[in-house]
Amino acid sequence: MMPLRSGTDMAVLLPAGGALARPVVDARAVGFTERTFSPAVLGALLALFALAVAAAEAHGQPASAARAGILATLWKWAPLLFSGFLFNLLVSVLSMALGTVAGLALGLAQVSLLWPVRKGAGIVTQFFRNAPWLVLLFYCMFLLPFDVAVFGITVPLPAWFKAVIGLALPVMANVSEIVRGGVRSIPIAQWESAEALAFSRRQILWMVILPQSLKRMLPPWMNLYAILTMATTLISIVGIQDGMTLVRSALIAEQRTELFIPMYLMLLTWFFLYCYPIARLTMALERRFAVRA
Amino acid sequence: MAHALGTPVVVLKNVEKRFGLVEVLRDVSLSVARGETICVIGPSGSGKSTLLRCINALIPISKGSITVDGIEVADPRLDKLALRRKVGMVFQQYNLFPHRTALENVMMAPIHVLKQNRAEVSERARILLAKVRLAGKEHVYPGELSGGQQQRVAIARSLAMNPLVMLFDEVTAALDPETKKEVLVTIRELAAEGMTCILVTHEMSFAREAADNVYFTDQGVIVEHGPPAQLLANPKEARTRAFLDQVL
Numbered sequence: 001m002m003p004l005r006s007g008t009d010m011a012v013l014l015p016a017g018g019a020l021a022r023p024v025v026d027a028r029a030v031g032f033t034e035r036t037f038s039p040a041v042l043g044a045l046l047a048l049f050a051l052a053v054a055a056a057e058a059h060g061q062p063a064s065a066a067r068a069g070i071l072a073t074l075w076k077w078a079p080l081l082f083s084g085f086l087f088n089l090l091v092s093v094l095s096m097a098l099g100t101v102a103g104l105a106l107g108l109a110q111v112s113l114l115w116p117v118r119k120g121a122g123i124v125t126q127f128f129r130n131a132p133w134l135v136l137l138f139y140c141m142f143l144l145p146f147d148v149a150v151f152g153i154t155v156p157l158p159a160w161f162k163a164v165i166g167l168a169l170p171v172m173a174n175v176s177e178i179v180r181g182g183v184r185s186i187p188i189a190q191w192e193s194a195e196a197l198a199f200s201r202r203q204i205l206w207m208v209i210l211p212q213s214l215k216r217m218l219p220p221w222m223n224l225y226a227i228l229t230m231a232t233t234l235i236s237i238v239g240i241q242d243g244m245t246l247v248r249s250a251l252i253a254e255q256r257t258e259l260f261i262p263m264y265l266m267l268l269t270w271f272f273l274y275c276y277p278i279a280r281l282t283m284a285l286e287r288r289f290a291v292r293a
Numbered sequence: 294m295a296h297a298l299g300t301p302v303v304v305l306k307n308v309e310k311r312f313g314l315v316e317v318l319r320d321v322s323l324s325v326a327r328g329e330t331i332c333v334i335g336p337s338g339s340g341k342s343t344l345l346r347c348i349n350a351l352i353p354i355s356k357g358s359i360t361v362d363g364i365e366v367a368d369p370r371l372d373k374l375a376l377r378r379k380v381g382m383v384f385q386q387y388n389l390f391p392h393r394t395a396l397e398n399v400m401m402a403p404i405h406v407l408k409q410n411r412a413e414v415s416e417r418a419r420i421l422l423a424k425v426r427l428a429g430k431e432h433v434y435p436g437e438l439s440g441g442q443q444q445r446v447a448i449a450r451s452l453a454m455n456p457l458v459m460l461f462d463e464v465t466a467a468l469d470p471e472t473k474k475e476v477l478v479t480i481r482e483l484a485a486e487g488m489t490c491i492l493v494t495h496e497m498s499f500a501r502e503a504a505d506n507v508y509f510t511d512q513g514v515i516v517e518h519g520p521p522a523q524l525l526a527n528p529k530e531a532r533t534r535a536f537l538d539q540v541l
Contacts, residue, residue, distance in 0.1 A: 193388035196349055197402040198377035211392050
């Protein structure tokens with residue numbers, strides 16, 4: 001087994017000690033989030049939205065028979081734009097699934113006993129973890145072929161799927177680190193006692209180590225998903241029609257500059273309403289599984 | 294214990310273990326017969342725990358030979374899993390699997406390592422838990438058990454593999470005097486039933502009453518060994534006497 005690498009900023013890499021199964025609740029932290037949750041945050045968002053609409057209304061020409069009001073215009077476009085937003089969510093789910101499966105394999109390769117495997121996986125992980133997401137996306141869009149041959153059958157590779165792969169790469173690298181950290185966070189004594197019972201290394205990993213590290217890997221994994229969801233808007237830059245693209249198209253069709261702020265804010269609000277509960281749940285889980293440093 | 298001793302099961306010959314430049318074990322030789330119970334005593338850092346870990350190949354030895362029921366541990370082609378099926382080990386910190394209940398802890402290895410039938414394993418695991426006086430605690434998680442109870446689950450977990458030899462690594466060191474007794478009684482019963490036991494311990498009274506032979510180690514060397522009555526009462530070596538004066 002490799003010794004713990006020092007200089008980590010990941011909570012999962014900290015020694016587990018007795019805090020493993022015992023939930024540590026910081027009363028102050030609970031009170032803080034209880035107060036900041038929904039009412040204040042959502043109220044502020046709503047106020048911001050109302051302000052933006054009011055400002056746009058005041059800035060633009062008054063509504064008339066030929067010119068619908070700001071809210072009415074937003075309402076008109078909302079179904080189309082929302083379908084674009086749903087497409088972003090679809091891309092996020094697919095990228096996350098693909099990245100998680102690949103990241104799990106890569107993370108386990110990072111704790112391999114064979115040093116070439118371990119080193120190789122480490123290099124791949126560091127490369128994709130420290131490369132700009134947009135650059136990876138560009139590479140995937142322009143370097144992957146239009147179709148691939150699988151068992152003699154030519155399967156087309158649509159642009160949106162290339163984008164999914166492009167986003168899955170950094171996800172893979174980050175999941176790989178989460179897995180490595182999670183595995184390393186389980187005390188060596190657990191390995192020893194399982195080894196003494198004649199379990200094979202593979203059995204130890206799947207039956208003893210991973211089930212215990214899973215709950216520690218969950219919060220950073222969810223955090224990563226929230227970040228990925230917001231990053232899916234990058235695919236509009238490489239020409240995939242997502243929520244961002246549709247907002248831009250709607251703005252061009254309307255030809256009204258005062259719509260610019262409220263319409264983007266509408267899209268932002270959807271993302272926020274989706275990602276904020278994930279962030280809150282992550283914080284709640286982190287508190288429950290808190291590791292005392 | 295005055296029962297007849299059988300053929301040697303664990304034999305160490307001139308075993309050396311180095312961690313880098315540090316010599317932890319130097320020229321250690323000993324032989325444990327079937328059904329024999331030995332206690333290894335000595336100051337901290339004398340290599341006692343390392344000695345146990347070498348026997349079930351958790352740590353490779355640097356030189357010499359260790360055989361367990363004829364299997365050579367130093368053989369580069371050693372089948373570690375086959376060796377470990379013969380050797381049970383109980384640790385100072387219990388090391389139960391916290392995500393599994395007491396019963397599941399006992400059942401896991403026979404089911405997944407020995408591929409035995411689940412229903413039979415379950416039945417035997419319940420008997421073993423009853424044997425270590427934990428009937429009724431089958432579905433309790435380790436975190437809800439006391440240290441002594443966890444340690445007895447750990448003993449049952451090792452016994453479920455039907456080992457030939459049991460290794461105990463300072464298994465009572467983390468326990469308070471009362472729970473300590475529960476665990477020692479369990480080990481004594483096991484020894485009385487004829488299980489071959491190798492204990493690293495600081496429990497002198499246990500060594501005196503339950504061991505067939507006591508080995509005193511210091512700085513990686515076996516200073517002397519003999520029946521407890523002789524070694525603990527009349528040690529030959531000055532070093533042993535100095536140690537015993539401190540602990541008795």
